[in-house]
Every structure is written in C-alpha cells, then in structure tokens.
Amino acid sequence: MSPGTRDRFEALYLACYPAIHRYALRRTDSVGDVADVIAETYLAAWRRLDDVPDGDAALLWLYGVARRVLANHRRGESRRSALAARLRDELAVGQETRPADPRTDALRAAFAALSAADREVLALAGPSRTESADESAKRVLGGGLGGGAPNVTARAPWREAPPPARTAPVKPGVWGAAPPNVTA
Numbered sequence: 001m002s003p004g005t006r007d008r009f010e011a012l013y014l015a016c017y018p019a020i021h022r023y024a025l026r027r028t029d030s031v032g033d034v035a036d037v038i039a040e041t042y043l044a045a046w047r048r049l050d051d052v053p054d055g056d057a058a059l060l061w062l063y064g065v066a067r068r069v070l071a072n073h074r075r076g077e078s079r080r081s082a083l084a085a086r087l088r089d090e091l092a093v094g095q096e097t098r099p100a101d102p103r104t105d106a107l108r109a110a111f112a113a114l115s116a117a118d119r120e121v122l123a124l125a126g127p128s129r130t131e132s133a134d135e136s137a138k139r140v141l142g143g144g145l146g147g148g149a150p151n152v153t154a155r156a157p158w159r160e161a162p163p164p165a166r167t168a169p170v171k172p173g174v175w176g177a178a179p180p181n182v183t184a
Contacts, residue, residue, distance in 0.1 A: 005049060008049065009045070009046055009049055012045060012049075012052060012058055012062075013042060013045075015058070015059075016058060016059050016062050017038070019059055019062075019063075020038055020041055020042075020059075020062055020063070020066055021034065021038060023063060023066055024037040024038055024041075024066060024070070027070055028070070028073075033073065036073065037066055037069050037070055037073065038066075040069045041062060041065045041066045041069050044065045044069070045061075045062060045065065
C-alpha cells in the first residue's frame with residue numbers, strides 16, 4: 001500500500017464520515033446497524049478506491065454505496081425474519097397442549113430426590129416431547145430402546161446405581177405402576 005493511497009482514504013473518511021453517519025442513522029433501527037452500514041460502506045470504498053471520484057462527487061458515490069449496503073441489510077433482515085417465522089410455525093406443529101397432569105409434581109419431586117448422576121441418566125433416557133412418561137418408562141426400562149438396542153443398555157445404570165436409587169419406592173399413580181424389570 002502506497003502512502004498516497006492511505007492518505008487519500010483517510011482524507012475521504014474524515015471528509016465524508018459525518019454525512020454517511022447521519023445518512024445511516026436516519027435509515028436504520030439500531031446503533032449496531034449504523035456501525036455495520038458505515039463499516040461496509042468504507043470497506044467498499046477501500047476496495048474500490050481507484051473508482052471513487054474526487055471532490056464533492058466522492059460523497060455522492062459513498063451515498064450510493066451506503067444505499068446499496070442498506071438494501072442488502074434490509075433483504076437479509078427480511079430473509080431472517082421469514083426464516084424465524086417459518087421455524088416457529090414448524091416447531092409449533094405437533095406441540096398440542098395437554099391438560100396439566102396431577103402426577104407431574106410427584107414425578108418432579110422424585111426426580112429431584114435422585115443424585116445428580118441418576119438425574120443425568122434419566123434425563124438422557126427419559127421422555128421426549130413426543131412421548132409420555134409412561135411410554136418412556138416402558139421404552140427405557142422394559143419395552144426396548146428401538147433400533148435394535150437391548151433393554152439392558154438402559155437398565156445398566158439402574159443396576160449400577162447406589163441402593164437409594166435402585167430401591168426408591170415408586171408410588172402407584174406416578175408411573176401408573178412400578179416400571180417393569182427394575183431390580184436390584
């Protein structure tokens with residue numbers, strides 16, 4: 001980079017920055033967007049410094065660049081908003097709301113009484129948003145994991161768990177009944 005190139009860019013920046021700042025400030029919603037518009041405008045000016053006209057025409061050239069930068073910014077924001085709306089709609093499908101289950105408080109209390117390691121095992125193997133706790137208990141403890149994994153895979157942590165976790169009483173009504181195949 002020649003000293004003349006740097007001097008020319010610095011002179012352009014110092015002369016036009018206040019006007020470009022006001023231009024971006026009037027047309028954006030946040031200070032961060034103003035900074036982005038200014039940065040991208042001057043980056044384009046730096047890359048194309050040989051194309052920047054001299055004198056008052058330089059400010060008009062920078063206004064044109066800033067206008068295109070703003071248009072790109074708005075298109076990007078529009079795409080991001082449309083994507084976010086589409087994702088919200090997709091995630092909302094299938095998440096029907098169920099009435100509160102009276103067993104939930106008892107299940108949460110039992111879960112909280114377990115050790116951190118036991119909670120982690122159950123959280124990893126527990127119900128997903130698409131299956132009930134009863135379905136999860138059957139899948140993990142007695143009904144198989146699907147995909148050919150043996151039942152013993154999920155039950156191994158229970159066999160290796162310390163006695164309080166293995167022998168914790170399961171109250172009827174929390175799971176409907178004691179989960180099958182849970183033995184010390």
